[in-house]
Amino acid sequence: MANRRHGVPDRKSENDMITCELHEPADLQEAAQYLRQYLDDSRLLAGGTDLLVDLKTARVEARHVISLHRITNLRTIENRGDLRIGALTTVAQLENSPRLTGAFTVLREAARQMASPQIRNSATVGGNIASAVPCADLPPVLGVLNASxxxxxxxxxxxxxxxxxxxxxxxxxRREEEILTTIVVPQPPPRFGAAYARFSLRDGNSIAVASVAASLALDGHGAISACRLMLGAVAPIPKRAVQAEQSLAGLTLVHGINDAIALATQAAEPITDLRASADYRRALVGILTRRALTTAHQRAREATND
Ligand SMILES: Cc1cc2nc3c(=O)[nH]c(=O)nc-3n(C[C@H](O)[C@H](O)[C@H](O)COP(=O)(O)OP(=O)(O)OC[C@H]3O[C@@H](n4cnc5c(N)ncnc54)[C@H](O)[C@@H]3O)c2cc1C
Structure with a gap:
């Protein structure tokens, strides 16, 4: 077992240093041993782009940091119809992966809009999900792709x-002893398209003020046979707009889009913070829902079922 002692800032002041023990297990079993040993006083570390900020600002308290970086078999993307993304896959890997083709390219688009190149090189897909920050970019997109x-x-x-x-x-x-290992995205149905629309205060290194992911499947007559809509940064969790989804069933987009936008806007539970007021966020949901649905629909029409 590899152990190292590292200084991380104390939670009383960002300038005071305390000693934090870094554990570097070689595999999942060893990581689980550390988790069991240190329980509440430990955190898993992937890319560290959320956790190190949280330790520094005292949002999180942990004297044992269990790094997953040696578990390299969780750093892979496989596309055999279903897509399997290892939890330690970096956002940069996602952005650049030639395996993300067809409807899965929406993941590359979302990855490209996140943070900065430096952050994307460290940040992992698993960390983006496990940190459960409401404005995270990948959960809404993975949600409309029906990921598990x-x-x-x-x-x-x-x-x-x-x-x-x-x-x-x-x-x-997630239970205390569990480690997120894989994100599985099923093969999309025929005539399927997905899109992600996001608003942030500037183009680079700026988290989403509001975001909407949409996916659509069309039947042979061009009507919507399935729809998923997920809202980011406007609710305590990445939220499905279920009524908006249902309202589109059996309709063409042009007939259903205005009602769907109204229902998606109602589903939002935005807060006011330093980035935007709740009203502004709610208005954004309408605009972003229109963009995401329109692009997803266009892609579904163009899909050759690849
Ligand atoms: C400057 C800056 C800009 C950013 N911009 C964006 C942005 O635009 N969009 C966005 O979505 N995010 C953004 N982030 C947040 C962050 O980069 C992402 O959420 C990132 O994907 C987190 O992954 P990580 O590997 O760094 O996670 P870590 O910081 O290592 O971990 C985050 C949390 O997840 C847990 N965890 C990690 N991996 C696992 C696992 N496999 N199993 C169980 N638990 C696990 C950790 O214990 C920790 O609690 C930004 C961060 C910074 C610092």
């Missing part, structure tokens, strides 16, 4: 739909 998560512990593995993973801001259904 594989959570591993020494007791075994379980699968959970991504949309059921989040229980509140920074709170999830």
């Amino acid at each position: 998560l594989t959570l591993w512990s020494p007791k075994g593995e379980r699968q959970i739909p991504l949309t059921e993973f989040f229980s509140g801001p920074r709170a999830t259904a």
